[in-house]
Amino acid sequence: MKVESNADRLVTQLLAGEVWPATADRHAYRVDADGTPFVLPGMGGVTLAGHLGEPATGWASDHLEPGLSVRHPDPAANYALQYLSCVGNEVTLVSGASAGGRGTVIGQHAFVLVDAADHVLEGATVGDRVTVRAYGQGLALREHPSVRVKNLDPAVLAAMPGGTRPDGRLEVHVAVDVPADAAGAGGGMASEFANTDLMGAYAGLDDTLSLGLESLRIGDLVVMRDTDHSWGRGYRPGWVTIGTISTGQCALFGHGPGPTTLLSGPAEAFHVVTNADANLSAYVAESRRTRTEVAA
Amino acid sequence: MRAVAVNLAGMVESPAIGPTPYRVGVDGHPYVPVGDGGIVLGVGLGDLVSAALGDHVSPGATVGHPDQPARHGLTAYACVGNPVVVRSGASAGATGRVFGKRGEDGRLLVWLPDEALERLRPGDGVAVRAYGQGASLPGLPAGVEVLNLDPWLAPALGITVGPNGVEVGVRAVVPSRLAGNGIGRPAQQWDVDLAFPAGDPVLAALRLGDLLAVADLDVRHNMGFRRGHVTVGLVVHGDSPMPGHGPGLVPLLCGPAALLRPVADQAGHEGLTTATLSEAPASAAPGRAG
Numbered sequence: 001m002k003v004e005s006n007a008d009r010l011v012t013q014l015l016a017g018e019v020w021p022a023t024a025d026r027h028a029y030r031v032d033a034d035g036t037p038f039v040l041p042g043m044g045g046v047t048l049a050g051h052l053g054e055p056a057t058g059w060a061s062d063h064l065e066p067g068l069s070v071r072h073p074d075p076a077a078n079y080a081l082q083y084l085s086c087v088g089n090e091v092t093l094v095s096g097a098s099a100g101g102r103g104t105v106i107g108q109h110a111f112v113l114v115d116a117a118d119h120v121l122e123g124a125t126v127g128d129r130v131t132v133r134a135y136g137q138g139l140a141l142r143e144h145p146s147v148r149v150k151n152l153d154p155a156v157l158a159a160m161p162g163g164t165r166p167d168g169r170l171e172v173h174v175a176v177d178v179p180a181d182a183a184g185a186g187g188g189m190a191s192e193f194a195n196t197d198l199m200g201a202y203a204g205l206d207d208t209l210s211l212g213l214e215s216l217r218i219g220d221l222v223v224m225r226d227t228d229h230s231w232g233r234g235y236r237p238g239w240v241t242i243g244t245i246s247t248g249q250c251a252l253f254g255h256g257p258g259p260t261t262l263l264s265g266p267a268e269a270f271h272v273v274t275n276a277d278a279n280l281s282a283y284v285a286e287s288r289r290t291r292t293e294v295a296a
Numbered sequence: 297m298r299a300v301a302v303n304l305a306g307m308v309e310s311p312a313i314g315p316t317p318y319r320v321g322v323d324g325h326p327y328v329p330v331g332d333g334g335i336v337l338g339v340g341l342g343d344l345v346s347a348a349l350g351d352h353v354s355p356g357a358t359v360g361h362p363d364q365p366a367r368h369g370l371t372a373y374a375c376v377g378n379p380v381v382v383r384s385g386a387s388a389g390a391t392g393r394v395f396g397k398r399g400e401d402g403r404l405l406v407w408l409p410d411e412a413l414e415r416l417r418p419g420d421g422v423a424v425r426a427y428g429q430g431a432s433l434p435g436l437p438a439g440v441e442v443l444n445l446d447p448w449l450a451p452a453l454g455i456t457v458g459p460n461g462v463e464v465g466v467r468a469v470v471p472s473r474l475a476g477n478g479i480g481r482p483a484q485q486w487d488v489d490l491a492f493p494a495g496d497p498v499l500a501a502l503r504l505g506d507l508l509a510v511a512d513l514d515v516r517h518n519m520g521f522r523r524g525h526v527t528v529g530l531v532v533h534g535d536s537p538m539p540g541h542g543p544g545l546v547p548l549l550c551g552p553a554a555l556l557r558p559v560a561d562q563a564g565h566e567g568l569t570t571a572t573l574s575e576a577p578a579s580a581a582p583g584r585a586g
Contacts, residue, residue: 031518033514033522035516035517179473180473181471181473181512181521182521183476183479184479184480184521185479185480185481187475187479188540188541199479199520199521200521206522207523208522208523208525209523211521226473228539230322230323230324231320231321231322231324231539232320232322232538232539233476234476234538234539234540234541235473235474235475235493235540236322236491236493236539252480253480253514253518253519253520254481254518254519254520254521255518
């Protein structure tokens with residue numbers, strides 16, 4: 001994205017985390033929108049489904065968390081890990097059979113979510129330790145003071161299409177336009193924690209539940225209409241929020257594929273371009289290439 | 297099937313604040329939350345939700361339990377209208393009523409007469425005669441669900457069950473896109489905050505104790521968007537500066553729009569009043585075996 005920022009002033013912190021187990025309780029079942037009980041995998045552990053660019057929905061899963069689900073066992077250190085990790089940050093496994101393997105933060109969901117190549121994921125398991133190069137909180141766009149940037153590695157920002165237009169607005173490309181009606185669980189929480197579940201993406205269920213969001217992919221850039229995530233997530237007419245889909249299929253009602261917050265501000269500050277290819281997969285690949293060249 | 301009553305214990309709460317006193321409002325301004333739980337004086341049912349300068353302010357006392365599963369049980373089973381008796385402290389013996397509940401850890405909102413509230417202290421014990429989950433209303437059509445409501449209160453709230461459905465007077469009907477914190481959570485244990493935009497005329501007219509309808513909201517199996525379903529609930533706490541938060545609605549009725557018909561009267565609506573609670577009949581002891 002062609003935009004001036006304060007990226008040269010940001011600080012990198014190395015944070016520790018570990019792959020967290022999937023958890024359940026002795027009652028086993030949750031219920032879906034129609035009251036049908038289910039037991040489905042998705043949260044915690046190493047989930048071997050849904051890389052960046054792949055469908056978010058259509059999996060037999062609840063709260064699908066692609067790749068590694070990472071936490072820190074100390075509550076305060078965990079909040080720091082969740083708040084400071086940004087989309088595009090590099091993650092390195094430092095223990096287990098995949099030690100030395102690398103991945104990328106794709107969002108937060110009360111876990112830091114890490115996508116990696118299949119051979120890295122196949123060798124990883126619960127308890128494996130990771131290091132996150134946390135970098136991005138504090139990012140600001142010099143010519144767009146009303147736009148708040150959250151959870152975004154500057155290298156990904158640089159790889160995104162768009163930028164400052166001659167009319168002063170910020171051009172952002174998104175794959176999907178999301179109505180405010182879709183905002184589900186996650187409303188009212190801090191924008192740096194977890195994500196916003198989108199309702200209306202219950203593939204295969206009743207039409208009364210659909211908001212046309214069944215085709216979302218992991219990593220899709222989306223615009224959420226009438227939504228402000230500047231200082232927490234909520235409904236606000238005339239504001240928009242840009243996010244990237246970091247979690248997938250949900251069965252639990254009021255939940256769904258979730259965007260991690262990236263940009264938020266008054267609608268007039270943005271020029272939103274709809275482009276089916278607007279997906280984090282391309283931007284992460286580009287940011288990796290740039291980072292490697294800089295290191296060389 | 298007959299519904300079952302349960303006597304439960306709870307404890308009057310102290311408001312809790314973390315290591316920083318500040319929360320952050322929608323415009324990025326820090327503020328100190330006042331009135332968010334505990335014993336709140338000078339606020340009553342019928343007050344405008346925007347009248348008190350505070351955060352999630354509700355009248356009376358909030359009641360929890362030191363053990364988290366017991367706290368969830370208390371929140372899930374107690375219903376609006378249930379009798380409450382103070383069991384310890386200077387107000388021991390005073391009686392009041394549950395008028396709402398709130399989510400996350402779970403807590404009950406309890407109305408008590410002013411003289412009892414003045415002598416109440418965080419940590420005082422209360423007993424709650426929990427009755428309502430699993431209960432129905434006479435003649436309620438299939439497809440309409442009642443929850444969180446002690447049935448004795450239904451007539452006083454103007455809930456009218458007829459052969460063609462349920463009619464109920466409300467302050468307004470609002471769209472589900474206002475629903476913030478509470479969406480995706482179980483309505484038997486959470487209220488849902490309605491994030492009204494600043495200057496909204498319904499927000500300006502809304503009062504604590506009002507009935508309010510939310511269009512396209514289904515609360516039967518968690519709260520979520522469903523086109524054509526309506527939820528009617530009770531407004532139990534005031535507005536909040538936090539994004540995604542606002543006046544809290546405890547769902548009482550949910551059904552398809554054809555069978556559950558809210559009748560809006562933005563200027564003249566009267567919801568749950570202190571008089572209704574204070575003049576409540578002594579328990580007719582529903583929910584007993586025998």
